[in-house]
Amino acid sequence: MKIMQHKFVEYIPEDIEQGTLYISMQYATAVHKCSCGCGEEVVTPFSPTDWKLLFDGDSISLNPSIGNWGFACKSHYFIKNSQVIWCKQWSNQQIACGKKHDLKNKSDYYTSNSATESPKLLKKFWSKVITFFKE
Numbered sequence: 045m046k047i048m049q050h051k052f053v054e055y056i057p058e059d060i061e062q063g064t065l066y067i068s069m070q071y072a073t074a075v076h077k078c079s080c081g082c083g084e085e086v087v088t089p090f091s092p093t094d095w096k097l098l099f100d101g102d103s104i105s106l107n108p109s110i111g112n113w114g115f116a117c118k119s120h121y122f123i124k125n126s127q128v129i130w131c132k133q134w135s136n137q138q139i140a141c142g143k144k145h146d147l148k149n150k151s152d153y154y155t156s157n158s159a160t161e162s163p164k165l166l167k168k169f170w171s172k173v174i175t176f177f178k179e
């Protein structure tokens with residue numbers, strides 16, 4: 045089981061270490077290097093429809109899962125209690141870690157007009173997921 049360390053920072057540093065989640069409360073975002081080791085940087089903004097950080101004073105958890113569909117590795121994992129928990133990769137209409145309540149949030153959000161602010165890839169991804177679950 046891989047451990048994800050965490051550091052609370054004001055600004056995300058330029059050089060981020062593998063295996064550490066840098067958390068900026070001020071900017072409501074966290075950054076880490078993809079847990080597969082490919083070196084890609086994963087940005088997880090905190091918002092009502094993006095990620096949520098759970099900090100219990102010792103370990104951190106991020107919800108929902110992290111799906112790096114935009115990277116070559118296409119890795120997919122949860123960070124729970126500072127541990128990296130791997131999920132199945134998304135392939136051929138299969139979502140291993142989908143959560144319906146999250147899906148509903150996304151669905152409500154992306155059918156409203158405020159969706160334009162969100163990253164296109166994420167939007168594309170969620171619209172696919174929503175389509176999948178609706179069928």
Ligand SMILES: [Zn+2]
Pocket residue numbers: 078079080081082083084112115117118119
């Ligand atoms: Zn990767």
